[in-house]
Ligand SMILES: NC(=O)C1=CN([C@@H]2O[C@H](COP(=O)(O)OP(=O)(O)OC[C@H]3O[C@@H](n4cnc5c(N)ncnc54)[C@H](OP(=O)(O)O)[C@@H]3O)[C@@H](O)[C@H]2O)C=CC1
């Protein structure tokens with residue numbers, strides 16, 4: 443199967459490499475074109491523009507940072523819309539809001555193409571290992587066509603119906619994840635500031651009812667102040683913002699998420715946006731320290 447791949451950041455690079463390893467023919471494009479070279483070494487071809495990739499491939503996948511990047515790659519000059527049409531499918535796996543997805547879907551349909559949104563749960567390592575959870579919605583025929591690729595990229599894919607449902611599900615999941623990261627950070631800080639060993643707290647958590655892979659993976663590196671980005675904090679804050687906006691639209695009160703968003707915003711304002719989202723611990727640790735007598 444031949445696919446195009448737009449966006450070779452942390453996730454896109456791992457996902458495109460995975461497709462190549464499994465025998466897919468892949469044509470890649472990235473805004474910073476030099477990032478394509480690593481994929482070329484694995485056998486990828488390069489497109490000069492998103493339009494170029496879509497012209498060449500029946501199916502094109504995108505993995506881009508945020509709504510503005512997702513829209514730009516479709517609607518701007520040399521974008522996807524210039525070449526999409528009858529017999530071509532576009533699959534956006536970026537985390538965006540439902541309105542962005544709907545706008546892209548409508549434009550692609552007007553040109554005769556088909557569209558699926560398919561954001562993912564799981565980070566850099568699951569992307570490298572083909573263990574993502576795919577949250578797809580939109581055109582069911584295109585979804586079925588993409589199953590061989592989804593089977594390589596993920597351990598499970600869900601088809602959630604109409605466009606927007608994949609985006610919404612992803613935002614709900616990440617809203618919970620961001621709030622949990624804040625709760626863990628506050629807990630580590632409280633343990634530390636009240637004379638307990640934060641490492642022992644992690645050991646206790648790991649044996650109880652709230653043990654989870656995220657605490658297990660991120661906890662030890664947070665205690666070392668090591669925040670090598672798997673999931674950049676700026677993207678987590680974007681997801682909290684979009685989830686809060688979904689809450690606004692549906693009159694759902696989300697005080698925990700709102701407070702967590704403030705902590706992520708504060709972390710961004712301190713220049714931590716490109717670090718892993720667990721770097722929010724630096725903000726909450728700081729709050730604890732400043733409270734000391
Ligand atoms: N990292 C993670 O753990 C996960 C991330 N996600 C989501 O996946 C998406 C990608 O994440 P990730 O790979 O971590 O992000 P990165 O920041 O590593 O990569 C972002 C990608 O988007 C491209 N990009 C940004 N702005 C534009 C633009 N205006 N026009 C064209 N291309 C643009 C970047 O190009 P360039 O190289 O030129 O900057 C890069 O290829 C995000 O929506 C994120 O929320 C979902 C699950 C997990």
Ligand SMILES: O=CCCC(=O)O
Nearest residue numbers: 537563564565616673
């Ligand atoms: O959007 C990023 C999600 C990261 C994860 O699921 O571990």
